[in-house]
Amino acid sequence: MRTTPATRLPADVYEPAAAEAPGASRTVPQQIAHWARIGRELEMSPQVNHRAVQQVLAGNGSYDLLGEREQAVVRGNWAERWAALREGLDLEAEFKAAGRSYSEADEDGNLIIRPAIG
Incomplete structure (x- = not known):
């Protein structure tokens, strides 16, 4: 070859x-x-x-x-x-940079609310 x-x-x-x-x-x-x-x-x-x-x-x-x-x-x-x-996504970093809260599910499917920082 x-x-x-x-x-x-x-x-x-x-x-x-x-x-x-x-x-x-x-x-x-x-x-x-x-x-x-x-x-x-x-x-x-x-x-x-x-x-x-x-x-x-x-x-x-x-x-x-x-x-x-x-x-x-x-x-x-x-x-x-x-x-x-x-x-290419890093939504956590985008929300933190914008000072916005966001929510996600943990490994067991429970809702986790991440408060805005700042």
Whole structure:
């Protein structure tokens, strides 16, 4: 196998690959390459209308009008976006910085009210 220069990957790509690789008897780079090949084949598949998928992802098309395969591609993309957005959230710090109270549930589901500080 020919090697290429090192490439930086976002944590939301690297970490799941690192978790999946041992179970598939692959190295992390092999796992990422495997997923890349699957993605390439999916994009090249005549059974998936990628133009329609792109329109939905851009907000210019209807998810409900897509076929099952296209919907699966859209849901995968949405899941990646949501994970990236959640990773960047620190609501506790935002509420504290704004001097606002907030509530949350503890591990047992009990309501905990955090008062505003300041």
